[in-house]
Amino acid sequence: IQMTQSPSLLSASVGDRVTLSCKAGQNINNYLAWYQQKLGEAPKLLIYNANSLQTGIPSRFSGSGSGTDYTLTISSLQPEDVATYFCQQYNSWWTFGGGTKLELK
Amino acid sequence: QVQLMESGPGLVQPSETLSLTCTVSGFSLTSYNVHWVRQPPGKGLEWMGVMWSGGSTDYNSALKSRLSISRDTSKNQVFLKMNSLQSEDTTTYYCARVSNWEGFFDYWGQGVMVTVSS
Numbered sequence: 001i002q003m004t005q006s007p008s009l010l011s012a013s014v015g016d017r018v019t020l021s022c023k024a025g026q027n028i029n030n031y032l033a034w035y036q037q038k039l040g041e042a043p044k045l046l047i048y049n050a051n052s053l054q055t056g057i058p059s060r061f062s063g064s065g066s067g068t069d070y071t072l073t074i075s076s077l078q079p080e081d082v083a084t085y086f087c088q089q090y091n092s093w094w095t096f097g098g099g100t101k102l103e104l105k
Numbered sequence: 106q107v108q109l110m111e112s113g114p115g116l117v118q119p120s121e122t123l124s125l126t127c128t129v130s131g132f133s134l135t136s137y138n139v140h141w142v143r144q145p146p147g148k149g150l151e152w153m154g155v156m157w158s159g160g161s162t163d164y165n166s167a168l169k170s171r172l173s174i175s176r177d178t179s180k181n182q183v184f185l186k187m188n189s190l191q192s193e194d195t196t197t198y199y200c201a202r203v204s205n206w207e208g209f210f211d212y213w214g215q216g217v218m219v220t221v222s223s
Contacts, residue, residue, distance in 0.1 A: 033209035042199055042213035043150070054211070086150060090208025093165075094140070097117040 001025050001087050005097035011105040018074040020100045021086035027067050031091035034063055037099075038083045044055045045062065046085075079104065107131035109139070110213035116220050117190050120220050127183040127200030130206060134158065134176055138203045139183045140176065140210065146194040153198075156183050158205055190221045 002025035012018050022032065030050040035043035045054045047063035051068055060075040074081055082104055087097040113125035127139060132223070141153040154164040154174050162174045173186045184198060197218045203211035 024112075027202075031208055041208070044213075044217050045209060045211050048207065048209040088150075088209065093163075094152040094208065096152070098149045 001017050001092050001095055002089055003089055003095050003097035005085075005087055005100050008101060009042065009101045009103070011020065011103050012077050014028035014077055015104045016078060018077050018081075018102065020072040020102070021074070022065075022070045023090075024068045024070070024089055028055075028089040030066060030067070031059050031089055032063070032070045033088045033090065034061075035086045036081075036083045037047045038087065043086060074085060077102075107202065107212045109202060109212060111200055111214045111217040112221065113197060113198070113217050114154045115218060116183070116222060117194075118223055119191060119221055121190055122186060122188040123190055123194070125185040125198055125200075125217060127214060127220075129181050129183070129200075129202070132180060132202065134178045134183065136205065138205065139176075140201050140203055141183075141185050142199045142210070143196045144199070144203055144216075145193075153185070157204070168200050195219065 004023045006021045032050045034047040036046050037043045046057050046061050051063045062073050064071050084097050084099045084101045110128050110132045116121050136175050140155045141149050144150050156174050156176050162170050171188050174185045197216040199216045201213040
């Protein structure tokens with residue numbers, strides 16, 4: 001299943017509400033996870049099952065969506081949120097989106 | 106405390122075989138699935154294959170002919186072997202854990218960078 005993320009690069013200011021999108025090539029039944037990857041580090045699980053927040057992740061992160069269209073929202077961007085974000089489907093095997101690089105404006 | 110740690114050579118000659126080890130702690134290989142995922146420099150993530158908790162394996166169809174995953178439960182280790190390496194196999198390799206009843210990767214190793222070059 002192909003996963004397409006948009007935009008590929010996003011510039012935002014501290015305090016902004018940020019929305020990242022992920023579109024699946026077919027219905028993935030909410031089997032969607034979001035990961036944060038900082039430079040030189042392994043990916044870190046943020047959201048699973050489309051909208052469940054992983055333990056220890058700040059509540060400013062949230063996930064939504066259904067069917068083929070999903071969204072990761074950061075309610076108030078913090079400097080430490082600068083990273084690349086990947087979506088991943090696990091409805092049929094495992095595939096990742098190409099990533100959205102989030103930078104500070 | 107759940108941990109995964111990859112180890113292996115940093116440099117492999119073209120056409121040779123890559124051997125990597127994922128050593129886990131804090132959980133049992135017979136209760137969780139361990140996957141291999143790779144990431145070329147500056148690019149996205151590619152799922153490679155899985156060692157299921159029951160001992161069977163599945164592979165990405167694009168890599169299946171070159172890839173083998175095995176394990177030693179007594180040593181808490183999962184192994185990856187991939188043959189006929191080329192420059193496009195230059196990438197960071199990760200192992201990651203998935204529970205039996207979910208499909209997302211909840212813990213990752215720190216990754217090991219492998220360069221294919223003569």
